[in-house]
Amino acid sequence: GNSVxxxxxxxTLSEExxxxxxxxxxxxxxxxLFWYVQYPGEGLQLxxxxxxxxxxGSNKGFEATYRKETTSFHLEKGSVQVSDSAVYFCALSPxxxxxxxxxxxxxxxxxxxxP
Amino acid sequence: xxxxxxxxxxxxKTRGQQVTLSCSPISGHRSVSWYQQTPGQGLQFLFExxxxxxxxxxxxxxxxxxxxxxNSRSExxxxxxxxxxxxxxxxxxxxxxxxxxxxxxxxxxxxx
Numbered sequence: 001g002n003s004v005x006x007x008x009x010x011x012t013l014s015e016e017x018x019x020x021x022x023x024x025x026x027x028x029x030x031x032x033l034f035w036y037v038q039y040p041g042e043g044l045q046l047x048x049x050x051x052x053x054x055x056x057g058s059n060k061g062f063e064a065t066y067r068k069e070t071t072s073f074h075l076e077k078g079s080v081q082v083s084d085s086a087v088y089f090c091a092l093s094p095x096x097x098x099x100x101x102x103x104x105x106x107x108x109x110x111x112x113x114x115p
Numbered sequence: 116x117x118x119x120x121x122x123x124x125x126x127x128k129t130r131g132q133q134v135t136l137s138c139s140p141i142s143g144h145r146s147v148s149w150y151q152q153t154p155g156q157g158l159q160f161l162f163e164x165x166x167x168x169x170x171x172x173x174x175x176x177x178x179x180x181x182x183x184x185x186n187s188r189s190e191x192x193x194x195x196x197x198x199x200x201x202x203x204x205x206x207x208x209x210x211x212x213x214x215x216x217x218x219x220x221x222x223x224x225x226x227x
Contacts, residue, residue, distance in 0.1 A: 044205065093216075101163055108158075
């Protein structure tokens with residue numbers, strides 16, 4: 001079946017540090033890939049997405065590249081801010097939906113950025 | 116354009132009761148999906164509706180049900196509540212199935 005594996009947290013960084021959160025996936029066909037972010041007490045916000053191999057999604061300084069050869073979609077940011085503290089979810093949308101639904105999530109990575 | 120709205124935001128119920136949660140999608144979106152989020156199990160898919168029809172259902176017991184109305188608004192119902200149903204219930208909408216989903220703020224349910 002389809003699945004997403006992302007690095008366990010929590011991740012603690014100092015302000016202006018470089019961020020990488022690893023995400024790998026297993027899927028049949030050609031899924032779309034997403035990063036969502038959840039701030040404390042809120043729902044999920046779409047951060048970025050990529051719909052085909054070699055696509056790069058970017059938003060608010062965050063980037064991720066769809067790598068089909070390594071089945072990965074790692075999230076990166078060159079310089080994190082305190083306001084980036086949140087839980088980050090990697091997700092895939094399978095080519096064909098089913099009992100897993102149209103979005104399959106990783107377990108989430110909690111990021112804390114210290115001033 | 117207004118985002119996805121969910122009501123109520125917080126709810127406290129006791130075991131054995133039933134509960135109904137509501138979701139209004141983004142204007143023009145016709146697909147609505149529901150998810151349960153718990154610390155132990157993470158985000159789990161409940162069901163998906165499109166044009167008032169359930170397209171997919173996750174692996175949850177029959178106590179969990181839902182429906183979608185002609186204006187695309189959706190409700191989910193949980194009957195005979197159990198302590199383990201305490202969770203954040205998230206609704207997401209998209210223009211059509213398989214397209215990008217946008218989430219609401221969630222309804223936090225506590226079962227005592």
